[in-house]
Amino acid sequence: LAIGSVGLPCSLASAQIQGTIAQPSIDRWMYPFAGNGSEQQAPIYAALGVPGFDDRDSQFVLAFDTTGAVPPRRGPNAYRVNSLTLRVTTNNAPRFAYDPTFDSVFASVPATDPQFLADVDTGKPIEVFAAGFRNGLGATTFAENSLFTFGHPQVEGVRSAYAARLAPDGSVAGDLSNQVANKIEQGGLGVGVASGVTPGELVPQGTTFAFTIDLNQPGAQRYFRQGLSDGRIFLVVSSLHPAAGGPGGGTGDPQYPSFYTKENPLAPLADVEPTLEFDVAVGALIDFNNDGVFPDFADVVAFLEVFAGGACDTCSSIDANGDGVFPDLEDVTYFFFVFGGG
């Protein structure tokens, strides 16, 4: 990882940390007939109205390891996300039109559907979503080569990782892979914007799309705080470009985007790997109740209450030493050691 960060290096003090994670730890072409995550490109496309295929048939799942830049395992309340920007770069020849704004899901239902709405602008946006998981996997266990599913992959709603809708508490509220069939009007957490391309024009090869995450969407702030505590931030890039001409869909020229992965030999040379730019704040370890006041005896009281099994909606993880073991007397010892100036 190449990480540039400013702020205090000591993980025990509060800190503002900015930087860019120059390469994902996972970039996975999430498609029923894709391989093990080592592909050199990740195309994204939809299969609308095709039984056995999710609407969002081919998705691009990304994870960025933040542990080298931001101390993990502090519990979501210890973090604040000020900004996040994902960047991915197209590797395919110009073949899809640039649309930098959200489209209604009803622009993608069949034109014969009474709820059909004509698309107001040429092309379809590329969007970024939170990630949801199934098949016993989660944000801390999904691997780049995890199986697409167990059993036959040509079934709807079985993929191990998917573009997700968030609940206000940051948990996953549902799978958006079939949001056209289910008529769920829900945009992503951000839409890809490219500089130097005019809306409606075909997107040139090597165009970088920047996705500024909308942290004001319900659940978004909490979702990414949990990601920082987990030490990995998951994102899913997806669009509803038709699969015509692509694997598993129809004839004609492909009209969907495709992106460089970190495995592409050109990616590091041409600086076109997926990247994540971040600006986050981490509270001080001894500011256990995360009210910005420390050292403060109220933090000691809160720590001991939580250690004894009490609830606290604002507190950090009781795993003070971050070793994954809790409740543990060593965490009490460690907390008091730091509280005492150690």
Ligand SMILES: [Ca+2]
């Ligand atoms: Ca990969």
Ligand SMILES: [Ca+2]
């Ligand atoms: Ca459009």
Ligand SMILES: [Ca+2]
């Ligand atoms: Ca405090």
Ligand SMILES: [Ca+2]
């Ligand atoms: Ca511990």
